[in-house]
Structure formats: C-alpha cells, structure tokens
Amino acid sequence: MVDATEHELVPEHHLVEEERLEEILDEYNIDRTDLPKIKRLDPALRDVDAEAGDVIRIERDSRTTDTAIVYRLVIE
C-alpha cells in the first residue's frame, strides 16, 4: 500500500490537544461539529492516532501565506 502521508502534496496532520481545542473553538465561537470533517480512516491520518470526535490540525503550504492552518473534526 502506498503511504499517502509520504507524498509531498499531503500536508501535515496532527492531533489537537483538548486544552488547545477549547481555545480554538472559542476563537471561532463554534462547536466542534461546525468544523469541516475528516474520516477516521482517511489515508492522511495513517500516522495519527485519532478517534471519532478528535480534532485534527492540518498545516498546508500556501502560495500566498506560506502556511494555512485548517482544523477538521474526525468522524467515523
């Protein structure tokens, strides 16, 4: 099987810790269900030990801002 996380176009996926998550949710004034979603079995989450309900932080390379940060809620 190809390891998608190795591909240069696949950005870094990290688990967000609960304490940090509160801050993020507060910052945007949202519930975690308002975040974009990612499937638990997404190939990019291969190295991340994520359960449904966790939040993933994705650091994408951006042409205009260097890095763009996106959060996603893990779902079944």
Next chain:
Amino acid sequence: MSIQTPKDISSIDFGLMDPETYRDMSITKVITADTYDDDGFPIDMGLMDPRLGVIDPGLECPTCGQRSGSCPGHFGHIELAAPVIHVGFSKRVRRLLRGTCRNCSKLLLTSEERGEFLDRLERTIELGDDQSDVMKAAIRQARKKDQCPHCGEKQFDIKHEKPTTYYEVQDVLTNEFPELIAAAMQGDAVRDEDPDDVDRDPMSPDELANETGIELSRINEILSGTFRPRPEDRKAIEKALSVDLTEEDMNKLMASDIRDWFESIPDEDLEVLGIDSDHSRPEWMILTVLPVPPVTARPSITLDNGQRSEDDLTHKLVDIIRINQRFMENREAGAPQLIIEDLWELLQYHVTTFMDNEISGTPPARHRSGRPLKTLSQRLKGKEGRFRGSLSGKRVNFSARTVISPDPTLSLNEVGVPDRVAEEMTQTMTVTERNREQAQQYVSNGPNTHPGANYVKRPDGRRLKVTEKNCEELAEKVEVGWEVNRHLVDGDIIIFNRQPSLHRMSIMAHEVVVMPYKTFRLNTTVCPPYNADFDGDEMNMHALQNEEARAEARVLMRVQEQILSPRFGENIIGAIQDHISGTYLLTHENPEFNETQALDLLRATRVDELPEPDRIDGDIEYWTGRTLFSELLPDGLDLEFTSATGDTVLIEDGELIEGTIDEDGVGAFGGTVVDTICKQYSTTRARMFINEVAALAMRAIMHFGFSIGIDDESIPGEARAEIDETIDNAYDRVEELIEIYENGDLESLPGRTVSETLEMKIMQALGKVRDTAGDIVSDYFGDDNPAVVMAQSGARGSMLNLTQMAGCVGQQAVRGERINRGYEDRTLSHYKADDLGADAHGFVESSYRSGLTPREFFFHAVSGREGLVDTAVRTSKSGYLQRRLINALSELETQYDGTVRNTKDTIVQFEFGEDGTSPVKVSSDVDHAVDVAEIADSVLDAEFEDGGATFLEQVRDETDTRTNLSERMDAITAQGDD
C-alpha cells in the same frame, strides 16, 4: 375572520398535516362536482362556492369580508369515501411497511439495535448530516428480520408497484392442495421432491383426522377440493404430512389497511426513524380528507365569447368529486368487491394526478384537447415553476431593454439612454426648499417634454398623474413635502446588465446621459466585462428607486469600481481592438508629429497644453508618439514590462521612455499599465486613463489611417512557390510514410497500433506544412501590413489567421483526427477506397485568399460544423454546471472574523481563500505579491533625501479617499492626481 396584522415569523415547522387540521381549516365541505348553476351563480358546497374566496372584482368575500385582491382565499375540503395514498410519500410508505411488523406495527428492531440507531441519529443531527440516511439504514436492518422480535409474527416481503400500489408477498394455499394431500397420504413424492429421498408413511384419512384434530368429514371435503382448509388447519396438515401446501402470492394492501397499520406504530419507534410524531404521524400520509384549494389559487377565466374556462386544478377536483360520489353510491348499493376496487383505484389515480401529473408509469391526466393538465406539482417544479419562475425571478418595473450601440465619446462610466426611455423611467424626488423650483420646472414641463415628470404625490398620499393639460396648474401646487416622479436626467445612476450574467461585472452601474434615437449607447471599453458586441445585442437597464440603492450602486457597482476582475485579479476593462492598433501605431516606431497634429491627437483628452517638444527642426517643433502617450500617464508611475510585440516597455516617473504600448500595456484582460494605475492610484485615475487612452488611440488610428483589404493578404510569386514546394515535400513525405506502412515496415510508437502511428506521423508532417507556410508568409509581410500590426499588437487575429488567409489553410480535423467519415473506406466518392493520402483526408492546400477547391471546401465545412456543434454543446453544458455551482456556493459568506461559513454556521474556510486577501487587492506581480524592497526604498528615500516631503506627498496621493461620485467631480478630483 378578521384582518390580521403581519407578524414576525419566529419559526417554521415542516411536517405532515393532520386530517383534523384540514377539516378545521376548511370553510366548507365540497360535495358537488358542478361549479355554476344554469343562471351562472356558483353552487353552494360546489367547487366555486363563494365562501372559498372571491375572484370577481367588486364582490365581497362572505368568509372574510374583503374584496377581490385582498381576500387570500379559503380552503374547503372533500371527504374521501376511502383512504388514498399521497403520491409524494410513496417511498416513505414503502419504507415504513418494510420496517414495521404487519401484526403489531412495532419497528422490527431489537432494543439494542434501536439504541444504536437512536445514537446514530443523534450524532447525525449534531453533525448536520442527512437524517434520511439513518432512516434508510434502520429500515434496511429491520427488513432483514423475517419474524417480529416483539410479537413473533412472520413478516412478508413488501412489493411496491409504482406509484401507489403495495403488495405483501405471502404464502397462500395453493390450488393444487387436494392432489398434494392425496399424494402425500399415499406416501408418494410431492411436487419436485426426489422420489428416492422420500420416506413418508402412507396415512389414511382417519389417521390424518386424528393427527390434525380435524373432523373426518372435513378431511374428505378438503380432499375433494370442495373446502379450502383454514390457515391453522393447513399448518396442521402440513405438519402431519410434512408437505408444503403453499405457493407465493401477492396480496394487495389496500390504503385503508396501510392506514390501520400505520396508526398503531408507536411514537417511540418513529423517533428511531427520525420522524417527529407530534408533527407527522405516518398515517397522515394516507389521505382521508382532501383539502380543496381556494378559488384564488385556481381562478376561472371568462373567454371572449362569454364562456367560462376553468383552471386545470378545478377540472381535476371535479374528477375527484365525481369518482368519490360514484364510489360512495356503489358501496352503499352493495356493489361487488371488484367494482369497488376498480373505483378505489380510479380515485387513487385522480388524487395522484391532482398532486403530480408527471409520474412515470402513470398516464398523465389530459385536458379535452389532449394537453396534459398542469396540476399542483407542475405549478411548482422547474424553470417556469413557482420557485424558479415566480419567486427567485420575476418581472420588474422601472426596467428597459433595447439594442446597444457604441459611442466612443462617452466615458466608460456612462451610458447613453434614449430620451423615450428616460421619459418612461422615473426617479422619485422629495421636494425640499432647495429643490422646489427645480421640481416645479419638471412638473410644468409635463410628461412629454424631456426633463419632465410623470406623477406627483401629495403629502396626504394621493398620487396625481401629470398630463399635458394639468402640468402648469400642478406645478404651481408643488410644495415642500411633495414627491415628484421626474424623468431620468444626465448624471442619474442606473443599473445596466447583459445576459448571461455569468460574473459580477455583468451587472454594473452607469451614469445616465440622455440621448436621441432608440439605442443604449456605451463606451466600447466596457464590452469585455459584459461580453457585448454590437451585432444586435440587447441590454437591460434598471432605474433605482431609493436613495440607499442609488448610493450603493454609485459606491460599489459603478463601472470604474469593476475595472479589476476578481476572476484573475487584473483589469478586465481596457483598450480593445482598434484602441490597441492605435496605441501601437502611436508608440511602436515612435513617429513624430507637428504641433497641429499633436494637439489634434490629444484633443479628446484633458491635456490642453503640449509638453516641451522632442525635436526642433528649424522653427518647426516635433513631438513623438511616446511623449504624447506619456501625457496620459500619472506622475510618479514607474514600470518595466515586456509588451506583446516583444520589446521592453520602460516607464519612469510617468514618462514612456521606450517600448510599444499594446495589448499587454493597456489592453483589457491584464494590461499592465491600466492594472498598475488602478492598484497604485485610484479607480478614478484608472477610469480617466482608460477613457483617454481610448480617445487618443482613436485619434491616432485615424491620423495614420488603418484599413485592410484583399491585397494585404497577397504574397509574391516566389513566396507562393516556396509554399507550394513545402506542400509538395510534405505530400512526398506522406506518400513515403504510406508506402512504408503498406510494406509493413512502419514501426509503431509505444502504446499505439501501426495505423495509429501512421496517422500521427502524417498529421505531424502536414502540421509542419502550415508552420512553415506561416514562417514564409510572415517573412514576406512587412511590419506595416495591417494584419501583421493587429496580430503583433494583440488587437485582433493571430499570425495563424494570416497564414491561413495568405498561405495555406492546412489540415482539417474532426475530433483531433484527420477527416475519416463519409463513405465506406473513403471520405468522398472522388477518392479510391482506403486512400490514405493527404488530400483524401481533408488537407486544404489553398489559402482563403486563393479560394478553396470544391473538395477542400467540403472538408473545411465538415470541421467548421464540428466547431459550431462544440460551442453549442459547451454553452448548454457549462450553463447547467454553472447553475449547480452557484446554487452550491450561494449560501457561503465571509464573516467579520474572516472565516467563510455557510448558513448553518459551519466553517468552510478558516480564512477567506486561505490568505484572507481579495484577488483584486493583490499586486499582479508574479514574483512577489508585496514588493517589500520597493516599499522600503521609497520610505528610505523619503526619510533621508528631502526631509520627507516626497514621502508625505506620496502618502497623501495613495490615501486619496475622496469619494468620487460622478463624472462631474472630475474637474475637482483631477487636480490632485497629476
């Protein structure tokens, strides 16, 4: 019923309606299928009962006391003689039948399963996903059970025959039961049992009677076939004889059975399926009472001959009532079950088509003339339906549409409005002390003299029409506080639009210039954003009707605010076609002009004084084209870029030092100079620049004269010979390739067959001909050839077009391949079968100028047709794609915190476009969006060189926030800009 004041809507519940609510809502029961009696009066409790609302003007509604127009109409109802399934819910009915027990109506899930699905439903709601997926999954799970986990009843498969028939696939007693029992009693094999495997003991009727507990006489009756055993007896016999007496049979479920079934589904079970039993009990999907829409929803029209013509819905309701009555009569008369069932089906059909007349598998109900009836669903659905046709889009007042034509003397912000349009479209002016005299003047001019008025409104709310007769008199009466609907005048703001409105710039605000004649006039530089030309295009104009709208249009929608396109972040408005040829002629070889000529070139611009001359010859002064062009550039503009012509354009401090100004300089779609002025100065400055470039370019092109004719595409004999030689060589090469191929010596390219390889090589060889011809052609054409000027400057056409006109048209293709269609094994009967030669497959060696041979002409038409078909298909496909995309994206909105969210407040982007920047506010420089070095330099220069004076000046220039509201402000605003 009293008149109610409008209320704020705090919430809306969607659900099914309880039949009791229908009855409560209803103002009358409708029992008569007839509409009017012989005297033309509506029949009481008929479909046109006056209590259902009034449509005739002047009558008073007996229900609400209002008159036609304000009476909303009132529902009636029909009591259906038998329940009928609502077609809109046929799928849901099927699901419920499959997922619940046929005996106890409970959901066929164990309590653990129920719990799981409840959890899943909760999660789905939380995530905002589609709840019906959970319902579907739950039903799928429940359907697997063949026994009810609650009451143990055996479950049968439900077959759904569209649209509204349901069957239980059940085991029933086969008709062959006497034979089967007899055979089994003798110990023989029955049905398709293998006789060797059977070890059935023979049994006498006595034994059987003992075993089953059925009386012997009954057994004998059963054996003789005169009595069909009841299910419990059948089971006993089956057990005793170990024989299967059943066969599959379809047992039709009547709507009333289904209704009973649904009635006893417990509320808790519905919750698992995502059904809120407070608002939607499933049995309400089976109609027992039919609401009759008010007459206002189905008005009848009186034809010219005085005959009344009823609405389609009324016709349908008549059918329903008729069948309903027949059904009742037949049932009371004790008609046979078969007839009752037929009538029931008929009633179902009429109620179904009343809701939706386009159901597959059901013949649509038709009008007497054969036209299918337009019933409820047809009124709502589709492009012309209530939603897309009447609510999202409707016809509006204060709009005008006419043909457009060009007017280069207008500013790009302006639009020429025909006087007859200006007299029809009005603007409301509130009379104050300051504008009273003006208002009186408008009124006294009357409705037919241009700056006039059509209506006045007194403070008491009374609207008076201004007529030729009363205008003088009325003008005297106009006082402060009145409102005057005056004609459009120069400087008013209006909205202008050309369909298809594919992007933001398809709708822009323009300032009115009232003009004679019948067309809208626009500056040719605004053609690109509208994608307009003047071959008969029409455009729409909308006069704005309140001050907020006018202010918004001025500040946000005016053409000059749309110079930069968010589509690619560069200007979409700029020089086009002849403007580009003009600036090219003016700047390419940098010609000189004497004073008269120079002033003439600049006369349509603001420049009224010439700069220092570039050269003085004796006592005659000369100015170069670049110097004159520089007059239009703002001070302090520094630029360096490569032009479309290929030379480097250098602009220093608002002076064009060198280079050609062409499409890449001032053109629409990313002309660097326009783009830079727009971003570094202001939109107002950019607008002035574009206007003036257009004006200067027109003067320039007229100065030099620019025309093109057939002789401009003719090439000398030696060039023709060269091209002919290239063609001959290519033909030889093709012959050679074919020979190699036919000898079987052609080596195939990887992944291709030999014949494909041959085709590719031939295409390659012939493609080269056109390229070579292009080179030859361009060698023989001078740089002053108008076609070359246009191609080089980017004004119109390309070198390829020129090659085809002068040299050789080249290979014609269909779907990227040489032309292969037509007769069997050949394209035309003029060629031998399987001729692979160039001319047999659409190579056109003639040029457009020399003319095509008949065969070439045919091939050219073939590939020309493909082009036409392609564009036609593309526009329709992309139109639909665009519609879907827009519908999907329309609810997304950038919030004040920079996130992009949909209406559910879920986040789509954490920062607009990942960088939070507008495409039009970013520099078009490829290397760096922000030129840090440039900014640092200018700051340092300012700080240390002249004590900050330049810096302050620059800051002042760049932060020019004066709102430029109108073309008329130019005189004031312009002073600070240069």
